[in-house]
Amino acid sequence: MATAELVAASGSGGADSSSTAAFMETYGKLKKELLEDHASEFTDESSLQWIDRMMDYNVLGGKCNRGLSVVDSYKILKGVDVLGHEDAFLACTLGWCIEWLQAYILVHDDIMDNSQTRRGKPCWFRVPQVGLIAVNDGIILRSHISRILQRHFKGKPYYIDLIDLFNEAEFKVSLGQLDLITTHDDEKDLRKYNVANHRCISQYKASYYSCYLPVACALLVAGENLDNFGDVKNILFEIGIYYQIQIGTDIQEYKCSWLVVQALEHADENQKRILFENYGKSDPVCVAKVKDLYKELNLEEVFREYESESYNRLIVDIKAQPNKAVQNVLKSFLHKIYKRDK
Template identity: 60%
Template structure:
């Protein structure tokens, strides 16, 4: 391990979810140190002859897209590994490698965030989004525009370079590569389903049904947001993922629940709290709310949806939100949230491994009744 990497590492013994605020702050500080080290590696990559302008661009792009947000995915990798190792101390010595008793595996945690950044940069372009994590989407930053497409490709290419540099000597290296490639394929396929459910210029609400919605969410969100962090921790713990199909299914259900929350907050959440301006209504998204509305609406209410959903303008958005309130979708969501939590909890308790139970309980605890 490089001396600079070792110097950046600090000992992490507490999880972000159950530690006092000071410990959680220390963990985030460690993430930031590791991020800065990985960024310096990327900016000095010997396979590209950087100019001053290109190095400044990459640094600015990375800083804008990678380290922001709640760090849930990265912290979940750390938490999952700690819980699977039954609370044993995670040492500083292999902070970039992520395995065997002496691990913080923050490199892989940031790697997971790198994958997320790649997805979000391209997703924001495809959705025409305005803000992300409380700041303008990268493609809306002055002088960026559709250069962001290539930046998304660069973010994707950083992934195998980091993995190769820090994990290639590990016995699970190939499994790790396979895992990232598999999840990337599933996520891109889910995005494709989302985009083609109603093609540009076509407004066909009849396609928006719950099986369609669940399939989009499963592939677009659940695999990379929920399955990937836990699968990384399992692989690094020497486990065969084929033995954890029930765990995978629970995480997919958890990811679906998370996306339903996201859809609800897109409409009813405070942009100052959630860090973005919701645009699902204007974008004609196959959202959980519109699917629920279509299941409950009479012919007149469906007409209101047809005339206003997917159209820009505050008056159209207001009409849809008023209809959602008339159909009491806020109460429908609260009922769904409660029942989902109870069902997920029962499924987790039924698992034979106590350590895996703790991993999933920790994951569920972070998202239940979240406000952002």
């Protein structure tokens, strides 16, 4: 694909155009390398065509916010508006490793959730002739990350730290997927849903790889030791919990969402009965009853109060960071997620 086509396919037109163009050019280079890597193992052209199509279908199509955050964070840490060629390539490459991780996660997540669509098109496993071959395709996408890191970062002083970082991200997401245990028809019990469980699931499913991982990658490339940034990790975890709240109510899928946890906290016994009878059902009437209850409990106002309190608390924590560049990285991330003016 040409760069313009890649930009369109990625859906990241809202980012800075020069950064996006460089990012997309890097995707083309990495994909070419991976296909050549596979070509050493396969003589069957159809296998390479499958992997080519599979990469474009699953890695592209999102906004690339996670990947571009590596580039943005690294620029801030370096104190420059434009990165040199080598620095830009390394930052973009790590950004794409996160996008590859996201693709791997989503391919498997859609199978487990039995989802229909992803990013406005059928989930990969629902594409004709794919089916559960998608399980192996997800594994291939995950293995690509290791191949990319080995090719471009082996020999760097932080190479092992990167390996550990991506392994930890995969582990955290896998733990977060345990929320599926509470969604089985014979296991459904809203009494298991509470603030503590929601925080734990959000931290594992979103905070680590969506918020912490991009900044951690940038810190490593900038020559920093992640052991010195425990407070930064905690701040990004909190930002990630807010991010997870924003991305859906998950009524039909019986997910442990922030809204249902708050509803359980604020509801009287009669209102809880409505939740128990209707939450987790795909029937539009049941979904409407749950949404009506959310309105009755004024959860929009509850959310606004939470948003304001968490934002103000995070600003205080960020200002307490001794490293000014890291402060600026965190502020940038905070404003992207909370959509506030800087």
